[in-house]
Amino acid sequence: MDIKIKEEYLKQAVKLHRENPVVDAHLDLAGEILLRNRAGERDVVKKYYLPHFKRVGLKLVVSSVYVETGNLDKGWENALSQIKALKEDVKALDEVILVEKGSDIDRLLKEDIIGILIYMEGLDCIEGDMDRLNVLYDLGVRGASLTWSRSNLLAVGCCRASENRQTKGGLSGAGIRAVKRLEELSMFLDVSHLNDEGFEQVCQVAERSFIATHSGSRQIYRSYRNLTDDQIKALAGQGGIMGMNGCKYIAGSLGGNHLEMLCRHIEYEVEKAGESHVGYGFDLCDSYNRASAALQGKRYTDRDDCIPDHGQMPLVSAALLQRGMGAEQVKDIMGGSFIRYFRQIL
């Protein structure tokens, strides 16, 4: 049984969402669009996402470009196809823009529009060629993580959530060069999925603020995908933001009680780092998994996400309010923190 939200808190949360910017710092949107395109579907954002985004005042969604392990042999082509598919999908939508610079964030706040910020979840596809980062930049990509949970030429990942073992080795020389090139290009760096040694090295070499788009607290749920207390402090200390992951494999789930766990992560990180370093990065995967299964002629019926869709985001904000968090704090978490970060970093 998930948290029962009282009507008064839900109303307050809905009002907060209507009047303040809302951000989701991690969604595998580009990949889902490509999967659905391959199944013959078009207008994916319009059909599956836009109504929910609009309903909850979502201003900015960070879309990852994630290449599945099975596609790595043609990783570069796959990544470019995802970027192209995403751009095609939103081209005709007047209310959606691609966010490429700080002033685009200002536009989002002034106009009735929604921004999509494209970033690479793992840089396997550049195959150690830093000039490909410039190509990605020219295509509108504005951030990257060095690796997903697996390892590549740049860094060792933290291992898959289901494996839960400590991996060894951090960034390679190429990984350090990639951090430098990303910084030269004013692209943001994401450390979610990096292992502990890699995190440590990033702290030493990064000169600009980096973030964790979708990671919770390891103290609340023991997964190497989540951050230790020292990492939370280090990340916040250099101006970074942590997007709270709402997937049950990362946040944990007390007998299916997703919201309870998500709130515990958020409250813990707010206590350790302050609300101005905490945000939402829900990593909602159910829709992607349904699309992927359908393409293989299967049905995906699991529920791995903390909420069924973005239209339910106020449930999380309402749960935080009901558990005693102040409205000003919730405003930062639901979008304020990430808005400030992206405006400054881009």
Ligand SMILES: [Zn+2]
């Ligand atoms: Zn991820």
